[in-house]
Amino acid sequence: MRAQLRAIECGRYRRREVLPFGVPALDAVLAGGGLALDALHEVAGAGPDMADDCAATLFLAGIAARAWGPVLWVVRRRDLFAPGLAQVGLGPHRVLYAEAADDAELLQLMEEGLRHRGLGAVIGEAKRVPMTATRRLQLAAEGGRTIALLLRRHGRAGDDPLAVPSAAVTRWRVAAAPSTPLPVAGVGRARWKLSLARQKGGEPHDWTVEACDETGRCALPARLVDRPAAAGRANRRAA
Template identity: 75%
Template sequence: MSSAVALSTLRETLRAIEGDGLRRRPVLPFGVGAIDSRLATTGLRLDSLHEIAAASPGLGDDAAATLFMAGVAARAWGPVLWVVRRRDLFAPGLYQSGLAPERILHAEAGDDAELLALMEEGLRHRGLGAVIGEVKSASMPNTRRLQLAAEGGKTIALLLKRHAREGGNPLAVPSAAVTRWRIAAAPSTPLPVEGVGCPRWRIELVRQRGGEPHDWIMEACDETGRLALPARLADRPAAAGSAHRRAA
């Protein structure tokens, strides 16, 4: 499919979307005080681009980064446009992280340039809650265009920077993103008996505009798209009253 045809198809799909009927907010909080208190805007700005990368090319880290984005999109207000280069999204996994299949509009791009163009088109439409894309390469001008397209709206832009075959740090290239995140799988919650406990992620805020970097160990997104402090941390007396494990 050519870029022109892909853009035309996307525009027809977006025109079919009529009002969301939901309350839109300028900021999307995580609902976890330990994270929101460290963010300059006490949450993720909805009119902005946010970059995410897996800590390694491994499947565990890649899945954690993908599901982290799904959890964010699940808590956004409306339909979600997810633009991919390869057909490897696992719907049941996204659903377990709170993102129902009926909310997702899929678009497949032939290369990174077409993917970025589709994301920009989705952001300018203003009828979507989130626009997600997965690229191996995006320059500063590319990310600046996405940031400008998001500004003034309520559509959060999430860009997954995949690892190149030759290795390297996907977040090493300068970007206009307001926040940049690195996600890794972490050892699951220990159980008193044999078995697999609740999955955990190491979440690193590598960079944020107007704030400092930070990192956390969190329990993975639940069926509402929300992260949680590990039980042993959330149950500490010092944590009581300062932040709930889950947001209401």
């Protein structure tokens, strides 16, 4: 019996370690209760504008901030704003940057980083990613604890980066949303429209969330958190 259990644990049915969001409404929808660490996950801005691109970047940074170790971030252009990453918990002391000449080199660097096994997360930003490349990234991540995060940038106007096939375990869209209202004039905590467009072993879902804080955690707006309880009280009164 013990030998059979070890075989199951070491085989294809081994339970994967996951990185939960710490938000029950999100983790309950994800197969496994969080993002699988030994897997590829893709994120794209809902649109090609700067606001959505920044929201998608910070969403990735928040995930990486909650990972366990150093983070390799592979870029094609030098447009990352380190203070912005630090605001969502990803300090400069944890980030190793690599600049690639093209998408093909970027994907190769990501794969090497995943196979190293000494990194908490590997992030890359690319426009053209063939299905075979996503399979290689998924295979490189399997068996380790380095989460693979791929930011799918928009190409020509109107193109959907997530329309092409991929081996990613989850695929997300992120859009900027109106910030949290304040009782006085000013700008409150940023909000995102977060869409789980696809996941293996689960259903898609949509949320409006408050953007990641200094610990890398997003949250449901207070009124959304309280809504189920309020609905329950209303139903009890009606009964």
